[in-house]
Amino acid sequence: MRILRWLGLTALALAVGGTAQAASVKVGVVLPFSGANADLGHQIDKAFDLYVKLHAKDIAPNKVEIIKRDEGPPTGAVAKRVTTELITNDKVQLVTGFVFSPSAIALAPVITQAKVPMVIANAGTAWITNLSPYIVRLSFSMWDPAYPMGGYAYNKIGCKTAAVAYTDFPPGKDSIEAFETGYKKAGGKVTLTIPMGSPVQVPDFTPFLQRVKDAHPDCLYAFVPSGAHATGIMKAYGELGLRKAGIKLIGPMDLIPDNKLQDMGDAAIGTIVMGHYAVDLDSPANKKFKEEWHKAYGADSYPDFMSAAGWDTMHAIFDTINKLHGNLSDGMKVVDAMKGWSAVGPRGPVKIDPATRDIVQNEHVMEVYRKPDGKLGERILDTVKDVKDECKVLKIGRCGK
Template sequence: MKLFRWLGLTALALTVGGAAQAETVKIGVVLPFSGANADLGHQIDKAFDLYIKLHAKDIAPHKVEIVKRDEGPPTGAQAKTVATELITNDKVQILTGFVFSPSAIAMAPVLTQAKTPLIIANAGTAWITNLSPYIARLSFSMWHPAYPMGAFAFDKIGCKTAALAYTDFPPGKDSTDAFKAGFEKAGGKVGLSIPLGSPVQVPDFTPFFQRIKDAKPDCMYVFIPSGAHATGVMKAYGDLGMRAAGVKLIGPMDLIPDNKLQDMGDAAIGTIVMGHYSVDLDNAANKAFLKEWHAAYGKDSYPDFMSAAGWDTMHAIFDTIKKLDGKVSDGAKVIEAMKGWTTNGPRGQVTIDADTRDIIQDQHAMEVVRKADGKLGVKILGTTKAVKDECKAQKIGRCGT
């Protein structure tokens, strides 16, 4: 009897003392681990793993349990099935990951129904965050880099005319639309607009680029899904000698993902992109991030802009767990807690817009150069602070709903 009394007293003391109940937060990670775009999934997954390994103690006494599932091909259906089951069967409290926009779009009604928050770590179609109040995005919208690039290209790079080339799927059109809006507003003229085939197969880029070269624009704005496409673009651009012919290559950061940049060779030098991350960004958080990354994955492995967003995503989730003291079963509270969340991450200062649940972040204009140590890197040409998603600000198309 004495023992029981003692136990009861201890329990009472714990509750009265306000010591937190140790909760286990279940997080469902949905990323493409297999298939043609597996490398994108792995770039983010590595950042997730690294963050969890280093910061698990930050949320003590709470713990996180990660359940990983394959997002599969960008059909929406596969991701929807596994993510729904993560909610119904594995009872996860927070979903994250999602590289492909269709996956997030398909999932949106389920999130609203289940009241489960989804913290997007990549999917970039602008209007996704409008589809459900339970979606927050830590990565970017296509408009983040593309819209400011329009003005920058006209004013600073000296593009009076530009040709557009994009992979023929919605993010591609989204990105080129955004660039066009910014570029024409600044006074530039867009000539050719060329779709580059499907997002799955890397096409032979040469005939497309040859056509643009013949049209002799000042600049060529290219959007492709970061991955094998990026290297293909750079090779074709270099082989055709387009830079010598006076056609500058510009685009969003997808053109020069850091983990493929070293393979691109001299052809990449002089390319100017707009984006939120490069390994060469000069800030303390990025230096620490890089150090940990190299320590964990080797010196030849580089994080890229997706990894940086993945790192911040997990950071935001951990901070929210801390803020809510582990009680994250109410999805509305989780999203509420995330609104206005801000940090100094590898990308610099990022904030979640309380109105749109989308990210606010700096955009850097970056030029590829050969660094002193012989490796390829980027030089920052200019920075636009705290860029919001212009698509939603201007209420363009679906962004307005």
């Protein structure tokens, strides 16, 4: 058995050495392309493709070879299978993508054993980066928007009492834990906590929100996955007239994904979210990003915070390829090269914290309003600079390990 393993590893080493000489870097992309959450995968995939298309010349004479695989449902099993095979069979030198936290969690032991770096472009459960020294995260931790939102909600929006509602799965729990930590620290009081069903099926949100309406807090902090759930909760919020009843809707930016905002209608106007990206973010880098996006995918297609993170992810990978002159055979060196990486992307200035291998970025407070051209937009009310994952700073739960 050991002989076989030894043979396999030799083969891997040979293959990796071989490709490094050819200066073609194999990158495995694992995203959900089918199933109920396929649109999330497509948002990131489009950003990947766009970056590769526009910047392929930057890494010349080196090349990237992208191999795409379906991440499957949020079970971890399919992601684990396809990623393991990307490593063992296709001999990729780096894997990226990963929308669902369970995929990243399931894979942590695999990449540690294989010594292949995993660059996360979405999965946001805070403690994931602690699971393996080979994990680098370019997207966000659930805590990034939620924790500062707690303080801001109490001090600036005027939420003396708040209800929190969340889709009952780990990112949801993470998000409300972070919000409550920040909110209670500022002096706020959470009067009602409502889990709202599984992420698999979009529930009828009305009964949950009716309960919020009857409890009558100042604000409702809601976390839902940024797919059909977001549209659903916004509709229920509008239908029940919660805003008229004086209950403000606040949350992380998942609540108003840019590519669905136009469908949400009047109900969304006045919603205040904390997030690191919005289409309307006014910066030269974002303007360029949007232009290229519309040129490639049409005027009706919008990038969102996932696409922005996808863009930065590919950017970091390309910079690393240049830094290492196309030789990515040593996983640890790749991770080391990424530590401290910084750039100005669509989200603004971003950098990777060398200590935690997690992203440091600006968080913006944004309000939904109707733009003069009749479309919905987001305006920046305030900006919190250089936000780190507070969960790891405060060492809460698994984040402390």
